[in-house]
Amino acid sequence: EPEVTQTPSHQVTQMGQEVILRCVPISNHLYFYWYRQILGQKVEFLVSFYNNEISEKSEIFDDQFSVERPDGSNFTLKIRSTKLEDSAMYFCASNVQGLEQYFGPGTRLTVT
Amino acid sequence: AQSVTQPDIHITVSEGASLELRCNYSYGATPYLFWYVQSPGQGLQLLLKYFSGDTLVQGIKGFEAEFKRSQSSFNLRKPSVHWSDAAEYFCAVGDRGGNKLVFGAGTILRVKS
Numbered sequence: 565e566p567e568v569t570q571t572p573s574h575q576v577t578q579m580g581q582e583v584i585l586r587c588v589p590i591s592n593h594l595y596f597y598w599y600r601q602i603l604g605q606k607v608e609f610l611v612s613f614y615n616n617e618i619s620e621k622s623e624i625f626d627d628q629f630s631v632e633r634p635d636g637s638n639f640t641l642k643i644r645s646t647k648l649e650d651s652a653m654y655f656c657a658s659n660v661q662g663l664e665q666y667f668g669p670g671t672r673l674t675v676t
Numbered sequence: 677a678q679s680v681t682q683p684d685i686h687i688t689v690s691e692g693a694s695l696e697l698r699c700n701y702s703y704g705a706t707p708y709l710f711w712y713v714q715s716p717g718q719g720l721q722l723l724l725k726y727f728s729g730d731t732l733v734q735g736i737k738g739f740e741a742e743f744k745r746s747q748s749s750f751n752l753r754k755p756s757v758h759w760s761d762a763a764e765y766f767c768a769v770g771d772r773g774g775n776k777l778v779f780g781a782g783t784i785l786r787v788k789s
Contacts, residue, residue: 595775597776597777599777606766606779606780606781606782607766607768607777607779608779609776609777609778612775612776619775620775622776655719655720657777662708664710665722665777666722667720667721667722668719669718669719670719
């Protein structure tokens with residue numbers, strides 16, 4: 565069964581450093597998403613992406629964040645200058661429009 | 677704005693007992709509704725979904741949920757819980773444009789033997 569994959573599974577970085585989280589969505593899906601889950605809190609929407617542009621973003625997704633589909637398979641989330649409060653689990657998801665979203669296993673980002 | 681309320685933070689049930697996890701949503705139209713399960717350190721697995729039609733939907737692992745428009749609820753049920761069901765359960769609502777999901781705070785299920 566096709567699945568969403570994410571790398572790395574765990575990333576440790578120092579405050580102020582740039583990080584790139586990578587995702588490979590399911591191959592026939594056209595809509596891509598990033599969510600985050602701070603430890604012990606609910607899963608929060610960050611951004612959705614379709615046709616090489618952002619469809620919607622939350623207030624969390626400020627200028628420090630960017631997304632890109634650099635090739636036909638990868639979907640990336642970049643955090644330009646990480647802060648302590650960016651420490652969270654980041655989930656990538658994908659779907660066909662209007663249908664259920666399939667989530668990857670997540671990348672745990674730890675900012676020290 | 678969409679919102680989801682899961683009133684129970686923790687629930688403990690005995691193995692073999694029945695289970696009901698509550699979910700209430702706020703949305704201006706008929707929403708898409710989902711239940712996801714998250715085991716410790718794992719990603720989110722879709723248990724079931726409601727888009728339209730029959731208001732009682734069946735999912736994986738023996739779970740079902742019932743959409744009640746009048747109560748704005750989408751409660752998850754299972755007739756007999758297994759120890760492997762211990763996990764955190766998230767209810768989510770999505771709009772029909774297929775964009776973001778809004779999640780509830782989650783309910784942690786503990787199963788005692």
